Amino acid sequence: MGTTGTAAGTAVITFTDSELDPYVTHAPTRRWLTGPGLPGVGGLLTFDALRADGLRTVGDSTGEPDGGMAAGLSEQLVIGGLAGSGGPRGESVLLDGSTGEITTTYFLHDRPHLMDRRPLAPSLETLVRFATAADELAALRGQFAAYAGRYGPEAVAQASAQLLALYEAGAHGEVPPFWRLIAVIRPLALIAGPGTRSDLALDLPPRLLDDEFGSRAVVRFEDVDFPSALTHEPTRRFLAEVGLPEECVWFALDTDAPLPTLADHHADDGHTRLPAEAAHLIRLGALSDGVSLVLDGTTGAVLTWSGEASALRPLNADVSTLAVTLWLIHRAKTLDADHDLTEAYDQLAATLTRTLATLDPLACARTPAAAREDYGRCYWPSVFADEADGGLRSAV
Structure with a gap:
């Protein structure tokens, strides 16, 4: 995993092709993560977890890699969280490595069978664009x-x-x-x-x-x-x-x-x-x-x-x-x-x-x-x- 930029907490997070294997197979998502990448922190989203842990699945994070939760959830990749949504118990941002879809979930480590997902964006590109627009509104800059x-x-x-x-x-x-x-x-x-x-x-x-x-x-x-x-x-x-x-x-x-x-x-x-x-x-x-x-x-x-x-x-x-x-x-x-x-x-x-x-x-x-x-x-x-x-x- 690499980073670009100079300001602490704002460096862009990128990956090499080998680092994405075998987690991400969706071609547009691979291109985004090896190219434009993800901001470390913004007003609404934070991806700093990727710096600390790299790519990891929900199953690995909960200790339930073989099941115990809704179908397809354990294979989702944990890439970040919603900023200010409750600290370490806040809402996590997930990436589907095969479709590029972005969702969110709350980790329930003692009740993984109750975890579910909520839609956030159809792709990483859309996610970054939506978050950037919200940040520009908050700061009254850019398009606002x-x-x-x-x-x-x-x-x-x-x-x-x-x-x-x-x-x-x-x-x-x-x-x-x-x-x-x-x-x-x-x-x-x-x-x-x-x-x-x-x-x-x-x-x-x-x-x-x-x-x-x-x-x-x-x-x-x-x-x-x-x-x-x-x-x-x-x-x-x-x-x-x-x-x-x-x-x-x-x-x-x-x-x-x-x-x-x-x-x-x-x-x-x-x-x-x-x-x-x-x-x-x-x-x-x-x-x-x-x-x-x-x-x-x-x-x-x-x-x-x-x-x-x-x-x-x-x-x-x-x-x-x-x-x-x-x-x-x-x-x-x-x-x-x-x-x-x-x-x-x-x-x-x-x-x-x-x-x-x-x-x-x-x-x-x-x-x-x-x-x-x-x-x-x-x-x-x-x-x-x-x-x-x-x-x-x-x-x-």
Whole structure:
């Protein structure tokens, strides 16, 4: 096996003809692996496993070379994985050496008979082309360079249509679920640009929340609703002019009374240990399992508070990214009706997390655990991935 290129982690992986024997007999695939080759790492795919292990079959990897799994699976070649799909237990990328077809699987070493495959691409050439297009969209370069500096619903719709058309042409109209998710979810990161007008993290397009949730479902606040502890002017202005949806799956806004500080909210509860800054934290509402969503009245940061865990944790950078997070979740419901997004639930959760991380890196950044039941730790990716308790099926 050889590599070309100079940057660590980006060198192209190639093979000699003798190294492909007897694993790869498909002529176009052999030409690709001995010629253009595979990138070591990209935004969506990683082939670095080939450097460490070379070509190996699923059967060799599971210790079941003679069976114990679905027909044809044990002979598939393990060539890489989907980046960010769960670390060492993530989804692996497989190559059929006789047909050139690319699929994915999860390794179940203790239950190999339950392993199955999902389609990813008809060939290595198509796989690399699809992944390159997605990476170019994420970086707003190459064929998506024209979207740099463009934000809002029109930019989202056009980028999504362009990417989906590329995938449909490359897959002859039968776009595998993974790429369909990339085409309809990843462009949502273009919905809002940097907050040059709002002095917050993001500038939301006019009426974004009203158009998505309906104007009656969006709550705007008046000065009388704000406690004196809320001194962060951009946050006050956002809540008054843009507002927040009253409800969205895991979030419910407090609307029965003026917004209380966390100290006031727990004034009659002598058993809850509050953080030292409780008098400067404003309770906006509640997340699932009784977790409070609070604002830092001085900085505008959005946090979660769990009395059970005595933990105060970051949730979103500010109210602008909180609003976009709720919009993103609700938008998935609309898109699911046309694209059946939950068909590949785990891939949907991972794609939604990547998209949110583009808009608000803090929302997907891991923080140290303060206690066993730390609900504020990486909250959004956790609830996206929690299919057992409903997860995104509650939203879509």
